[in-house]
Amino acid sequence: MATTKTSKHTSLYEFHRTHGKMVEFAGYDMPIWYTSTMEEHMAVRNRAGIFDVSHMGRVDVTGPDAAGFIENLFPTGIGKQPNGKSVYTLLLNEDAGIVDDLIVLKVEEGKYLLVVNAASKEKDLRHMERVGAGLNFKVDDITEATTMIAVQGPSAVEALQPLTPLPLAEMKRFTHAFSTVKGIRSVITRTGYTGEDGFEIIVHDAASGAMAVWEALMKGATPCALGARDSLRLEAGLPLYGSDMDEATNPLEADLAWVLSKDKRSYVGWQRLSSLMEQGPARVRRGIVMDERIPRHGFKVTDKAGEDIGVVTSGTFSPVLKRGIAMGYVKTPSPQLGDAVKVVVRDAPSDGKIAKMPFYDDSVYGWKRKPHQQ
Amino acid sequence: MSNPSPYKVPDGLFYTKEHEWARVTGGTARVGITDYAAKTLNDIVYLTLPAVGKEVKQLASFGTVESIKAVSELYAPLSGTVVGTNQELTNHPELINQSPYDAGWIIELKHSMLDAERKTLLSPSQYEEFLKSLDAEHQN
Numbered sequence: 001m002a003t004t005k006t007s008k009h010t011s012l013y014e015f016h017r018t019h020g021k022m023v024e025f026a027g028y029d030m031p032i033w034y035t036s037t038m039e040e041h042m043a044v045r046n047r048a049g050i051f052d053v054s055h056m057g058r059v060d061v062t063g064p065d066a067a068g069f070i071e072n073l074f075p076t077g078i079g080k081q082p083n084g085k086s087v088y089t090l091l092l093n094e095d096a097g098i099v100d101d102l103i104v105l106k107v108e109e110g111k112y113l114l115v116v117n118a119a120s121k122e123k124d125l126r127h128m129e130r131v132g133a134g135l136n137f138k139v140d141d142i143t144e145a146t147t148m149i150a151v152q153g154p155s156a157v158e159a160l161q162p163l164t165p166l167p168l169a170e171m172k173r174f175t176h177a178f179s180t181v182k183g184i185r186s187v188i189t190r191t192g193y194t195g196e197d198g199f200e201i202i203v204h205d206a207a208s209g210a211m212a213v214w215e216a217l218m219k220g221a222t223p224c225a226l227g228a229r230d231s232l233r234l235e236a237g238l239p240l241y242g243s244d245m246d247e248a249t250n251p252l253e254a255d256l257a258w259v260l261s262k263d264k265r266s267y268v269g270w271q272r273l274s275s276l277m278e279q280g281p282a283r284v285r286r287g288i289v290m291d292e293r294i295p296r297h298g299f300k301v302t303d304k305a306g307e308d309i310g311v312v313t314s315g316t317f318s319p320v321l322k323r324g325i326a327m328g329y330v331k332t333p334s335p336q337l338g339d340a341v342k343v344v345v346r347d348a349p350s351d352g353k354i355a356k357m358p359f360y361d362d363s364v365y366g367w368k369r370k371p372h373q374q
Numbered sequence: 375m376s377n378p379s380p381y382k383v384p385d386g387l388f389y390t391k392e393h394e395w396a397r398v399t400g401g402t403a404r405v406g407i408t409d410y411a412a413k414t415l416n417d418i419v420y421l422t423l424p425a426v427g428k429e430v431k432q433l434a435s436f437g438t439v440e441s442i443k444a445v446s447e448l449y450a451p452l453s454g455t456v457v458g459t460n461q462e463l464t465n466h467p468e469l470i471n472q473s474p475y476d477a478g479w480i481i482e483l484k485h486s487m488l489d490a491e492r493k494t495l496l497s498p499s500q501y502e503e504f505l506k507s508l509d510a511e512h513q514n
Contacts, residue, residue: 021416036471037442038417227416231442294420294440317419317442324420346438346445 010054011147011210020225026118028055030226037227041319044194044232045365048153049224050217053193054210057121058146058202061112061128063137070112073131073268074104075251077261083108086176086189089259090251091124092269096276097247098254100124101239103191105176113187115148115200117241131268147210151221152198152232154369159220160199163213164188168199173367182216184209193229195236195358197367231316234325236366237287237357243297244285244313244327252281253329283310283329289355290324293345300344301328303335312343320360327357381505382409384475388451388492389501390433395475396451396495398488403452404479407439410505412474415441418467423459423481430454432491436481439470448480452491458482 007029016022020031030052033040043049061070070078076089085106091099100120105113116124121143128139151160157168166179166188176189185204192198203213214223230240239245245254250273260273288295295315303309310330318325326343335341335354342349362368387395393411396403412418420440430436430450437448459481462469470478485491496504 032443033416036417038419041442227443293422294445296445317440319442 008055010052011206012052012054012214015211015214015223016052016225019223023226025226026055028118030055033225033227034223037225037231038319040222040224040228041231041235043222044153044196044224044228045320045360046154048151048155048159048198048221049194049228050159050214050221051150051152051224051229052214053148053150053200053229054143054146054206055118056143056148057114057116057118057124057141058143058148059114059116059121059125060140060142061114061137062110062140064110065132065135066110066112066137069128069132069135069137070104072266073128075260075264075267075269075273076104077264078104078106078112079109081106084175084177086174086191088174088191090256091127092251092267092273093127093247094269094272095247096250096269096272098241098245098249098251099127099247101241101245101256103189105187105189107178113202115202119242145204145206147203147206147213148200149203149210149214149217150192150194150198150200151217152192152194152196152224153221154197155220156196156198159217160188160201162220163216173197182209182213184213193236193238194232195238195360195366196232230314231319234314234316234327235318235320235359237327237359239285239327240314250276250281252276253283253285255285281332283331284334285313285327286330286334287355287357287359288312288326288328288341288343288352289318289321289359290326290343290350290352292324293343293348293350294324295326295328295343295345295350295352299326301330302342302344302349304340304342306342306349309335309341315343318359320365324352325355325359326352330354381413382475383498383502383505385498387475387498388495389498389504390449390451390495391504392433392447392449394449394451396483397475397479398452398485398492401484402457403454403483403485403488405451405481405483406474406479407448407470408501409474411446412471412478415439415444415446416471417442418470421463421467421480423463424456426456426458428456430456430483432487432494439467439480450483451495452483452485453487454483454485456481457484
């Protein structure tokens with residue numbers, strides 16, 4: 001748990017250091033919790049929470065060849081999207097292995113902002129350089145010059161609206177707009193990593209204005225740290241790059257085939273993907289809910305007879321379900337929803353079931369919830 | 375550093391460097407985890423406890439305690455036989471966070487080697503010093 005001297009600090013570090021329990025994460029000193037992961041988690045499910053996600057990589061891609069480059073880079077058609085869309089997609093290698101998952105903000109044709117995983121950023125930049133060799137475009141890493149804050153939960157609009165003239169309630173999910181937050185030039189995107197409605201704001205002039213934005217947001221939202229970020233995304237069924245997928249995982253296995261545009265035939269990884277689509281995946285990412293016990297990364301999954309069928313890649317205790325939940329990979333043909341499986345918890349085969357993701361009832365929690373219901 | 379420790383370390387208990395405590399009353403001892411351990415784990419949500427009648431050895435694992443994020447072993451401060459476990463914890467593991475030295479006790483032991491083993495445990499002041507040394511490591 002000791003932090004290394006070389007760890008980087010976000011512009012909100014002083015707040016984290018004085019209010020939170022700190023850990024080293026992807027090269028940054030970050031808070032793992034402020035008060036309690038459980039309280040922070042439920043604040044997001046019931047009201048609103050704010051997260052410093054400045055460690056995530058933010059990269060501008062512009063230039064005469066940028067549109068063609070982006071089209072070749074991603075399995076999702078970005079060109080056909082209207083300006084102002086925020087698109088979840090994947091970076092793939094030639095073998096269709098997942099290099100990273102990310103959000104691409106299509107500002108306009110030829111101008112994009114990519115939000116990538118902190119630990120993958122350098123790798124992503126090298127990958128982009130290789131794929132784009134010979135093309136005329138520019139990549140600007142704006143990570144250090146900006147602060148990124150996620151505002152998440154059913155009250156996210158109410159928490160953020162006092163700080164910006166942008167009419168937030170009118171924004172559609174997975175769109176973005178340029179505006180100001182507390183008078184500072186910002187990008188606001190209606191996206192997140194919790195399963196809830198909410199926004200991610202990229203605030204320019206990071207050093208001077210970020211703390212004032214954070215403190216103003218605290219009037220309507222609870223500060224939340226990495227522990228809650230992980231339990232929230234897992235409860236929502238959202239995979240974590242590096243744990244639930246990596247370059248040895250393809251999108252069909254990761255249950256992310258929905259990001260592949262059906263009409264696209266020409267991008268990095270397509271050839272391999274097209275043959276994989278004919279074969280079908282040998283294993284697939286699934287959710288598991290436990291009767292008792294808490295599944296953890298690396299635990300084996302067996303069928304009810306005890307035969308090995310896979311492995312847990314993320315596991316935690318779900319604050320909403322009050323049970324252990326996991327996602328992991330099981331071999332195909334995979335068990336169906338509701339089928340009994342076992343997770344081997346420290347030598348003890350423990351009962352669970354294949355479950356839908358998100359794990360919670362999405363009419364009660366998450367962005368699809370019915371209004372005025374808790 | 376002359377700052378008072380932010381963690382409670384009550385008098386009259388024996389402590390381990392693994393952050394368990396033992397409160398000896400006659401032939402038995404109650405065992406739990408310290409305030410430092412509870413605060414470091416954060417949000418305790420699940421325990422696995424030994425059956426009554428199980429023999430435990432000093433500093434051997436007798437169960438686990440889990441937070442949302444992680445699993446930790448529980449180590450016995452004393453050798454003996456388990457004569458009781460705190461049933462309240464099954465439905466309310468958060469009692470350990472709320473009251474690590476009282477309502478959050480974990481097991482009760484009939485100790486078998488108290489005279490020899492008590493010398494190997496830390497006194498409250500020794501445990502406080504130990505916590506300070508951990509804190510100093512983290513500041514570097």
